[in-house]
Each structure stands twice: as structure tokens, then as C-alpha cells.
Amino acid sequence: MANENLQKKHGVLQGHSIQLLNFSTEDSTGVCAENKAQIIAVDTKLYNKPDAFFGPGCVYSVASVGRFASHWKLPLITAGGTAYGFVNGDEYKTIVRTGPSTTKLGDFASIIHAQFNWTTRAILIFHDVKKDDRPHYFLSEGIYIILKAENVTVDALPYQDSPSYYKEIITFMKDHGRIVYICGPPDTFLKIMKLFQSEIPDPENYAIFYLDVFAESLTERKPWLNNDSLWIDPIKVFKSVLVITYREPDNPEYKQFQDELHIRAQKDFDVNIEPSLMDFIAGCFYDGFVMYAKALEDTLAEGGSQNDGISITQRMQNLRFWGVTGLVTTDKNNARNTDFNLWAMTNQESGEYGLVAHYNGTNKEIIWSSTERIHWPKGSPPLDNPPCVFSSDDPTCADGHLPVLGIVAVGSGLALIIFGISSFLIYRKLKLEKELAGMLWRIKWEDLQFESPNKYPKKAGSRLTLSQRGSSCGSLITAHGKYQLFAKTGYFKVRLSEF
Structure with a gap:
């Protein structure tokens, strides 16, 4: 032609x-x-x-x-x-x-990150079977390279169409990032999002960009449409999903x-x-x-x-x-400057997507729609590096938040200390009671009388015994020669013959 x-x-x-x-x-x-x-x-x-x-x-x-x-x-x-x-x-x-x-797509991603102040981290997930021309890998590598060059931590994960890979993807998202780029066939993307909805309790803290450059998922402006009758309310989770496509002339x-x-x-x-x-x-x-x-x-x-x-x-x-x-x-490398479209869910009731912005590759700028906007679930863009979520990025969080093993170790240590102290006190009490039980000189309270002994007839032998040095309550000197003063308060009523 x-x-x-x-x-x-x-x-x-x-x-x-x-x-x-x-x-x-x-x-x-x-x-x-x-x-x-x-x-x-x-x-x-x-x-x-x-x-x-x-x-x-x-x-x-x-x-x-x-x-x-x-x-x-x-x-x-x-x-x-x-x-x-x-x-x-x-x-x-x-x-x-x-x-x-792919470099032009990376430039677009860079402008998006600057727009929403995402300067710390992002993750990239792409379908890659390594048996074809690897279109999803080559399409997404520009985002990885351009963001890396701007000191953004970018972790990447390839996947294939397997349930084990999908579970790994969700774990990867939890552990590595909140700004997510996914590049793969529409059917695999839907499987990822279904598992994402069931496993992620806070989807509003994520921004997910689906790289669907040929707009295959937007034929009816509803990328969440699927034939899975068990998937309840997919619109809810897709409120966090934006779609990037080429811009049609x-x-x-x-x-x-x-x-x-x-x-x-x-x-x-x-x-x-x-x-x-x-x-x-x-x-x-x-x-x-x-x-x-x-x-x-x-x-x-x-x-x-x-x-x-x-x-x-x-x-x-x-x-x-x-x-x-x-x-x-074209640029100095003989590569065409490419325009892109950014789509988001503009109708929160029907789940219909609309064009919220497009990227001018020649001028390297985003032109936002005057009639449509992004409805962030939280009212504002999510954070790319939430406080104390990725502790390796924020060492100050380690002072106030212990890891699970640390909490278990501290709790176990405290339990052992409490058990040791309790055991010692119980042992000491039992030992003292045993020692007291072995003291034959103890007398019963009822064997004491606090009235004058003259009311009761006593034998002289008993009085003589009590008046010996060191035994009389009125003695002013002890056996060791130290002066002490004692007052009579009561009398032991047991007779001498009873000892």
C-alpha cells in the first residue's frame, strides 16, 4: 500500500x-x-x-x-x-x-511515578514461557530499566500459567511492593486478580497497572468481565487497577x-x-x-x-x-516516540473504564482528561513505600516493631523468669515451714497466762528453775554480758514435772 x-x-x-x-x-x-x-x-x-x-x-x-x-x-x-x-x-x-x-513505555512509567511521588519502589510481573518471542518480557523490560536508572527499587517476577505461580505472585506482591506492573495475557491477568482479591485484605493500598498495549481487555470497557460464576464482585478489586494501552491515532x-x-x-x-x-x-x-x-x-x-x-x-x-x-x-537512536493511553474505572457502579489521561511521547508529558479522573479507593494514590511495611527500607521501624521470632523469644524469656521466681519463693516458703515445724521449743498460745502466777499454786522447784541466771524474765544481764531490759508480760503455765 x-x-x-x-x-x-x-x-x-x-x-x-x-x-x-x-x-x-x-x-x-x-x-x-x-x-x-x-x-x-x-x-x-x-x-x-x-x-x-x-x-x-x-x-x-x-x-x-x-x-x-x-x-x-x-x-x-x-x-x-x-x-x-x-x-x-x-x-x-x-x-x-x-x-x-519498550524504552518509551519506561519513559511513560517514569512520568507516572513522578506525578504520584512514587520514588522508592515498584514491582514488575510478566508472563514468560521462553519458547516464543517473549513479547511480555520485552514489553515490560523498559519499565524495569528506566525506573532502575532513577534509583527506584524494582523487583521482577516471571510467571507461567499455573496455580503455583499465581500463589507465588500474591506472596511476591505482599512482600515487595504496592505499585505493581503486570504484563501477560488477559486470561492469566484475571486469574491473578481473582486470587489477589481473596488473599489481599487491603487492595486499596495497591496501584496495579495492567500493560495491555493492544487493549484486548477493553473491548467492552470492562476488563474485569469473566465467565467465572464463583467470582463475586470483581468490580471491587478492579477499582485499584489501571490499564495502559497504545494511543490510537x-x-x-x-x-x-x-x-x-x-x-x-x-x-x-x-x-x-x-x-x-x-x-x-x-x-x-x-x-x-x-x-x-x-x-x-x-x-x-x-x-x-x-x-x-x-x-x-x-x-x-x-x-x-x-x-x-x-x-x-524519532529520537537520536532512530526509535519512534510513542504515545500511550491510561485507563481507569470511571464509573464505580457499572465498573466501566474510561480514558483518564494520555501520554505524549514527543513532549514527554501526560495530558489529563478534563472530564474523567482516577477514583482512588482511599481518595488518594497509595504509597509506594508505606511506613514499616518494608523494614529493609526503613530501619527506624525496627525500634518499635519486633519480628515474630523476636516477640516469641521475648515472651518465652519472660515466662521462664516468672516461673523461676515463683519456684524460688514457693521453695523458700516450704523450707521455712519445715524448719519451723522442727523447732520443739515452740509453745502454744493457749499455754500462756497473762495474770499473776500467785493465783495458781506452783512448786518451788519450778520457781527456782525459772530464777536461774539467764532464765529469769527480770534479769538485767545475759549470758554474754550484754545488758538488756525485759518486762514480764505472761507466764508459761506448764509445771516443771510436765517438761
Whole structure:
């Protein structure tokens, strides 16, 4: 389509013709094949001597062909290749990415964190089976790298479609962060959120960003819709969920392109496709072709050669032009500046999502909606590092909050001390009682009389015995020679013969 419209519609390369050679780099199952892409690139270079490559789109295929293209000094224009590694200008000198890239998504996340003062930590959870082109891994790595570069602690966890992984995800969220980015197929995301609702008692303290760049979950503006009859009130937990998508162009040229694209797909390939954000990627390929043609025309106008791939590539750096996908701008690494949309639950009753903001990748700013807003469950954005939740980040919390083992140890120690003191007191009491029980000199209270002994007849022997030195109550001197004064208070009434 771009080649057909190049001269008559865009007025580029008038008087020149472009020969296109089409190849598929997929295997028999329709999966991207890195080895096949390399072989096609080498054979094409050897037998056809191309001036440029358009595609492939898959990351690993772009990487392998891109190294060859840079070595041959041939431009490689693609709307794929989202991975962060392609910013390496030494290894990939001639790659031009006219589609979205992970670094631009990372820039968007950075602006979001600055907006809500999330400067400490975040977590990243992505689906990764490591048997395909790993789209969710490469899409999310930009957030990890950009936030890390800004001294934000970012912990990442890959997962697969298994109940054991989902349980691990919930534990990971509890232990590592409150600002969460999840990238994976919609069905796995719903499973995560269902378990999240049953296991997390305070969902209002979380902000969950679902990276659904093609808006697959927003077909009815209700990403919580599911067929699980046992899931009660999913709307409640989704109040903490925001969705990030690519921003669909709203210019009239894009709508015309989209309509023509669907007609050609049906006519040329007998494929019926519905409008979606996938069309945006096709539009990026279209604009990439036009961008190359403009750079080639400028090179030829200055006396250059169509084989001067380095010069042509450099002309596409920091470029700005209007394409079918709207304003197209590139950076110094020949990567397109990408726009994104931010969606949130704007109707708390029906659970319908609305557009609350969009990110302008060219100006690196967020434009907030004048009619819709984020309804945070707590009335304000959650904290990324709540006090005393992640103790490793806040050592002062250790003074007032002991870990569970510490509490158990202190409690056990106090119990042992109390038991020891109690045992000692009981033992001491029993010992004293035993000693008192063995003292034969003790007399009973009722054996004492407090009246004059003259009322009772007594034997002289008894009086003599009591009057001996040291025995008389009126004695002024003890057996040790120390003076003490005693007063008579009572008399022991037992007779001498009774002793």
C-alpha cells in the first residue's frame, strides 16, 4: 500500500521505481523463526543485493538480521523490535524502529511515578514461557530499566500459567511492593486478580497497572468481565487497577488507512480482520516505508547513493513528519516516540473504564482528561513505600516493631523468669515451714497466762528453775554480758514435772 501511494499520494521519489521482494520469516507453525530470518537475509544479500530491509518484526529475528544489516551498512526499518537492546548504536547502527518500543513505555512509567511521588519502589510481573518471542518480557523490560536508572527499587517476577505461580505472585506482591506492573495475557491477568482479591485484605493500598498495549481487555470497557460464576464482585478489586494501552491515532488519514487495510486483507489474503490497535503497527510499517523513501530522496538530491545506508539511516534520526499514524517523531537512536493511553474505572457502579489521561511521547508529558479522573479507593494514590511495611527500607521501624521470632523469644524469656521466681519463693516458703515445724521449743498460745502466777499454786522447784541466771524474765544481764531490759508480760503455765 505504501509503495503504491508513494508517488501519486506522497509525491516522493518521482521518476524512480522500487522493487519489492517479499519473504516470510515464520516457521511452518506460524511462529517467528530466528534461524530462517538469518538465512533469508544472507541469501537476499548474496543473490539480490538489496538497498534496505523492511522487517522482520519479531525481536530475535530483528536482532539477528539487524547485526548483518549493520555490518553490510544497509538500513533495516521495522515497526517491531520493541526490546531495549536495540538502543545499542554500536551493534545496531542501521536499525530504524518506526513502531512502539519498550524504552518509551519506561519513559511513560517514569512520568507516572513522578506525578504520584512514587520514588522508592515498584514491582514488575510478566508472563514468560521462553519458547516464543517473549513479547511480555520485552514489553515490560523498559519499565524495569528506566525506573532502575532513577534509583527506584524494582523487583521482577516471571510467571507461567499455573496455580503455583499465581500463589507465588500474591506472596511476591505482599512482600515487595504496592505499585505493581503486570504484563501477560488477559486470561492469566484475571486469574491473578481473582486470587489477589481473596488473599489481599487491603487492595486499596495497591496501584496495579495492567500493560495491555493492544487493549484486548477493553473491548467492552470492562476488563474485569469473566465467565467465572464463583467470582463475586470483581468490580471491587478492579477499582485499584489501571490499564495502559497504545494511543490510537485520531487523524483522518489513519481512519482512511485502516479502512483500506481491511479491504486489502480481505481481497488479497481472504482474511477478515476487525478494527483494533494491531492496525496501528501496520500503520507504523507504512510510515516507515515513507520515511525511508524521503530519506533516500534527500540523499539522492545531494548527490549521494542509494547504497549509502549509513547516510540514509542518519537522515531518519530526530525526524519529524506527518504520516498515516499522525505525527511521527524519532529520537537520536532512530526509535519512534510513542504515545500511550491510561485507563481507569470511571464509573464505580457499572465498573466501566474510561480514558483518564494520555501520554505524549514527543513532549514527554501526560495530558489529563478534563472530564474523567482516577477514583482512588482511599481518595488518594497509595504509597509506594508505606511506613514499616518494608523494614529493609526503613530501619527506624525496627525500634518499635519486633519480628515474630523476636516477640516469641521475648515472651518465652519472660515466662521462664516468672516461673523461676515463683519456684524460688514457693521453695523458700516450704523450707521455712519445715524448719519451723522442727523447732520443739515452740509453745502454744493457749499455754500462756497473762495474770499473776500467785493465783495458781506452783512448786518451788519450778520457781527456782525459772530464777536461774539467764532464765529469769527480770534479769538485767545475759549470758554474754550484754545488758538488756525485759518486762514480764505472761507466764508459761506448764509445771516443771510436765517438761
